[in-house]
Amino acid sequence: MTTENNVPNSNEESGTWRVKVGLAQMLKGGVIMDVVTPEHAKIAEEAGACAVMALERVPADIRVTGGVARMSDPALIQRIMATVSIPVMAKARIGHFVEAQILQAIGVDYVDESEVLTPADERYHINKHIFKIPFVCGCRNLGEALRRIGEGAAMIRTKGEAGTGDVVEAVRHARTVLGDIRRLQSMPDEELMTFAKEIGAPYELVKETKQLGRLPVVNFAAGGIATPADAALMMQLGVDGVFVGSGIFKSGNPAKRAKAIVEAVTHFNNPTILAEISKDLGEPMVGISVSSLSEKETLASRGW
Amino acid sequence: MSISPQNLILGTAQAETTDFKIGVLALQGDFLEHVNVLRQLGVQAVEVRLPADIAGLAGLIIPGGESTTIGKLAIQFGLVEPLRDFIKNGRPVWGTCAGMIFLAKDIGATGSGGHVEPPRLATMNIRVNRNAFGRQVDSFEADIPLAFAPHEPPFRAVFIRAPRIEAVGEGVEILAKLSDGTPVAARQGHLLVTAFHPELTNDWRWHAYFLKMVQPNWGTKP
Numbered sequence: 001m002t003t004e005n006n007v008p009n010s011n012e013e014s015g016t017w018r019v020k021v022g023l024a025q026m027l028k029g030g031v032i033m034d035v036v037t038p039e040h041a042k043i044a045e046e047a048g049a050c051a052v053m054a055l056e057r058v059p060a061d062i063r064v065t066g067g068v069a070r071m072s073d074p075a076l077i078q079r080i081m082a083t084v085s086i087p088v089m090a091k092a093r094i095g096h097f098v099e100a101q102i103l104q105a106i107g108v109d110y111v112d113e114s115e116v117l118t119p120a121d122e123r124y125h126i127n128k129h130i131f132k133i134p135f136v137c138g139c140r141n142l143g144e145a146l147r148r149i150g151e152g153a154a155m156i157r158t159k160g161e162a163g164t165g166d167v168v169e170a171v172r173h174a175r176t177v178l179g180d181i182r183r184l185q186s187m188p189d190e191e192l193m194t195f196a197k198e199i200g201a202p203y204e205l206v207k208e209t210k211q212l213g214r215l216p217v218v219n220f221a222a223g224g225i226a227t228p229a230d231a232a233l234m235m236q237l238g239v240d241g242v243f244v245g246s247g248i249f250k251s252g253n254p255a256k257r258a259k260a261i262v263e264a265v266t267h268f269n270n271p272t273i274l275a276e277i278s279k280d281l282g283e284p285m286v287g288i289s290v291s292s293l294s295e296k297e298t299l300a301s302r303g304w
Numbered sequence: 305m306s307i308s309p310q311n312l313i314l315g316t317a318q319a320e321t322t323d324f325k326i327g328v329l330a331l332q333g334d335f336l337e338h339v340n341v342l343r344q345l346g347v348q349a350v351e352v353r354l355p356a357d358i359a360g361l362a363g364l365i366i367p368g369g370e371s372t373t374i375g376k377l378a379i380q381f382g383l384v385e386p387l388r389d390f391i392k393n394g395r396p397v398w399g400t401c402a403g404m405i406f407l408a409k410d411i412g413a414t415g416s417g418g419h420v421e422p423p424r425l426a427t428m429n430i431r432v433n434r435n436a437f438g439r440q441v442d443s444f445e446a447d448i449p450l451a452f453a454p455h456e457p458p459f460r461a462v463f464i465r466a467p468r469i470e471a472v473g474e475g476v477e478i479l480a481k482l483s484d485g486t487p488v489a490a491r492q493g494h495l496l497v498t499a500f501h502p503e504l505t506n507d508w509r510w511h512a513y514f515l516k517m518v519q520p521n522w523g524t525k526p
């Protein structure tokens with residue numbers, strides 16, 4: 001009823017910043033799951049996912065297969081959109097604004113401009129302000145987060161190291177972002193401009209972050225979360241929710257593990273309940289230790 | 305200390321600290337946004353995740369979020385019957401967006417995606433269609449006049465993949481409509497629902513309205 005052709009009243013406005021950030025606020029305290037088929041999407045919805053990320057290969061398979069990883073087939077994404085009633089996200093390559101236009105045209109609810117895909121531009125990210133649908137972007141530190149928000153990202157996720165099942169990088173990136181914010185809060189105002197310059201972030205957003213004591217948008221954790229305990233760890237560190245990629249559908253019992261991770265994010269501060277829901281989940285994904293990867297093999301280093 | 309329409313609209317109202325507690329269902333969604341508004345209004349706010357958290361609450365807010373997620377977690381952790389009892393005992397409950405779906409007796413067609421009837425309390429006499437305005441690309445904000453404050457400026461309401469009130473039954477009063485007549489807020493006795501998210505704005509008039517449902521003289525002390 002508010003599409004461009006059919007605006008019933010001039011005071012109604014879609015695609016605003018508040019509406020873009022607002023959807024991310026509705027996802028808080030939830031789990032966003034990577035799915036590659038409509039059947040996976042149904043399992044994720046049944047398990048209580050607050051959204052799904054529709055893609056052709058989960059990051060663990062992208063690692064194994066190699067080659068260029070691109071936006072998924074729009075037909076696959078649309079089949080997933082037709083199957084579930086929860087929000088559907090999809091990935092575009094860094095800087096590939098035409099992939100993002102296509103995703104907007106088919107009506108996905110959020111675009112992930114993602115380092116998991118092969119970057120299309122080694123210098124510039126997408127100008128996300130000019131889109132009506134919101135974007136989520138990865139970061140490893142506060143400067144990277146605020147640059148993405150400056151370009152129009154309405155949601156941030158720490159990158160972690162996707163497709164490894166090793167939570168160590170997710171922890172590193174969350175601690176770095178949140179630690180940078182704590183440091184910023186104790187800074188006198190005359191130091192903010194130099195700090196903004198040093199971290200390569202827009203000055204206005206640095207000021208706003210200091211004042212809020214958090215990022216100006218919702219901040220999820222991603223990249224390597226494989227167990228309910230991993231998810232609760234990230235929540236206790238202070239993120240607003242989690243993405244789980246390969247960790248669910250590369251495990252022995254996806255339905256059970258997905259449900260357990262959803263419950264762990266709600267009860268992240270209750271070890272008695274965490275113990276209960278961590279029982280008998282079957283085999284976790286096998287995983288790759290991040291320390292065994294060479295710099296060239298990491299995905300998190302993509303993005304500028 | 306003052307509560308006037310003007311400083312509610314600007315989000316600068318300050319009230320006496322209340323002696324009652326309001327719970328916010330904290331299973332998933334934007335519960336912290338509600339908690340923050342309540343605390344700024346001087347209200348003690350409690351996050352509700354388990355049945356034991358309900359004891360001693362004077363009222364409850366069910367926040368926005370994903371209705372299927374909230375419904376499943378409510379069942380899994382035994383909250384459905386205690387919350388129905390809470391309502392039966394006459395305690396005020398307010399559902400925003402997903403919270404409205406959680407309270408609705410009937411669920412109609414889903415606007416986008418597969419049709420799922422999320423588990424819910426099903427206590428309020430309304431039929432609600434999920435995602436009835438479309439997907440995120442159709443999410444919008446709009447000015448809506450308030451039935452309880454006809455002489456005040458309209459409220460800027462934020463609708464995110466919002467549900468639509470399709471039909472209302474006996475005893476339900478419409479409190480706000482879009483310009484095309486679509487009802488977007490309703491009250492049935494001590495139950496309040498809004499299809500939009502007052503917790504995402506700095507205008508606190510809906511929170512004040514709900515607090516007066518909990519305690520009629522709230523905000524009137526000098």
